Amino acid sequence: MRILVISNMYPSPSSPAFGIFVKNQVEGLQAEGMDLTVAAIRDPRTEKWNVLKKYLRWVTHSLLRFTRNYDLVHAHYAFPSGWLARLHYRIRKVPYIVTVHGGDLNKMAQKGSFFKKQTKRILEDAAHVITVGPDLYKEVTSKYNIPEERVSLLNMGVDRSIFYPRINERNPFQTNRQQKHLLFVGNLIKEKGIEELLSAVARMYYDGQNVRLHLVGAPKSNDYEQKLHEFVQTLGLEECVQFHGPKSQDDVARYMTYADLFILPSHIEGFGLVALESMACGTPVVASRTGGLPFLLSGGAGTLAEPQNIDSLTSAIDEVLSNSEVQKCQINAGFGKAESFDARSIIQEVVNLYHRAVEEKSTQ
Template sequence: MRKPVRAIKNKILILSNMYPSDNYPTFGIFVKKQVDQLEERGWVSNIISIRDPRTDKFHVLKKYFLWMLKAFFHILFKGNWYKVVHVHYVFPAGIFGLMAKRLWKRRLIVTVHGGDIDKMARKSERIFNLTRTILHEADQVICVGYGLYQDLLNDFHVKEDKISMLSMGVDQNTFQVRDKQAIKKKLDVPEDEKIILFVGNIIKEKGVLELLEAFQGIYQNNSKVRLHIVGPYKNKSFFDQVQEKIKRLDIEEQVVFHGVLSPEEVAYWMNASEMLVLPSWMEGFGLVALEAMSSGIPVVGSDVGGLSILLGDNCGVKFPVKNSDQLANSITNILNDDKRADQLIENGLHRAREHNSDTLLNKVISIYKGESIDEKQTQTQ
């Protein structure tokens, strides 16, 4: 075995199965944001990642094969360059992080985002055991929400002192309160139009169909509301199903699709909206909800996963998952109660400040250095 050599100071290797590209600029954008901030602080990074979100069998096999091949040979021959290896999503990226730790004795940090624990690890006993091994051998495990924190403790038996609960943080320079009417004018939105905003992948698990059902009832009682949907569709057959449902509900003129937008564009649409709605079936954390809070709009979200904690303490409105009637009621209550909306906005802004990305990045850097951090400040209360 090669002898470990001294790593370059402040040089990190990022391994992730999600990262943006020119063709897919929002795919894993939260990882890139953290990498950009780290580089602003003097941490030099090299990224080995998957940058193609396509899920058909051919592209999945091709992208994972090429990615794993590159990761294997890079760590084998260049793993001694790095002070830290930071893995986003436990499996399969963690396998190569573990390789760097064992071969070169490098510090291994693993960030758990949700799907790697809720879905991937449950696919088979073998993947579950590999996930557990990676988590146990990591020097530190970062999880983005309280539900994941409990899963790590109870299901994977990770030692409590090895877990830090840190969200990816919200960029409050981008997502900030702006004058609603001025932004509406900038976006060419009628002054009296009330926008209900959805931001996310257009997939069944994001609760898109339930949102359409809820919106139809709301529109019947308020002709000024519009539903704006921001995000890509990953499955054409499901998107066709969405279009058919819109036609069947007779709301074609009231639903607007924007496709993929830049973070700055998303922030403007948040400023122009009455609220963000996030009807997901599962969420590890729900960063987009935090971005909406930082933009000064209320959030309505499913009572699941990290959203249950994030929207707690009257920071948002929760409704039972897959329940379009309760979703419609929650949206209507905010539209009709300005005092309630103002209270949600105030509480949401406070929560967003707790998750300021600059503050949380200081904690990530402390973890890289092996320093202790104030755990009380890392947990979403």
């Protein structure tokens, strides 16, 4: 089976975490014998000229792929990736599957009537729609009226051969038993709630708590990265906030293992895979009550804070850091969640969906 994967996010040597979840799934599918070709954007920068250039290159590259024979197209994100997959379907009659990750419905489809109509058409014509979180599943089936038999709730899964407690490896943080290390991993964008996190850390710092915040991830905009550095200076947090830039998955797993608390204060979030990866490393989690995170952190696997609410975020962080029993319960529940969302079993479900989509096409 030959499959074309189209994605507007994919890692590169300079941006190793950009769309890494797509690359992980691609490699997992290849290990199962799938013949995959990838047409993807590998540059996270959002400056206007760069956006125009990279999207033109990506669209051209994807259209050139249409001259080859594929059995199936798998698009990550409804728009714009799904738009290219639907175009392939209409030109070559090749069925496609689209994975909805959250930003495509919660952000892109809300930009105007054109994007909303295109998103609806993309979902309607797809052979199957994969949603990574329960809120997205509900939105696709109720708001966009896609029949439930053509929609699956299937997150990207955690690779537990990478994300596990690396207690025998070098501690990447300064060894200070009195200091609490807080960790954020993700793109440095406003929607991730980094400004609220910095404000919460400032409250704790000036309250006399010995905390240090580690920010791991690549900026999509140099201007926003500069704004964050200036905000750190304004808050007087130069001594307790550290920007580490993008890191490999192995490095991220080490950071997660030795962090006292992982924090994901997103404004919107489809599923929150990075929180699951932290659970697999045995680290307690505080995250926003948005998207798939309440589902992921249910059963005592984490503590929820209201999105864009500094008071709520500060209280949630304090609650976990000050209570060792809460930490132990979260760690145990988190291991259970990581086991239930293991990437290997999810990969097999994706393979089954591939076969089903191709078989249905052959009987039409």
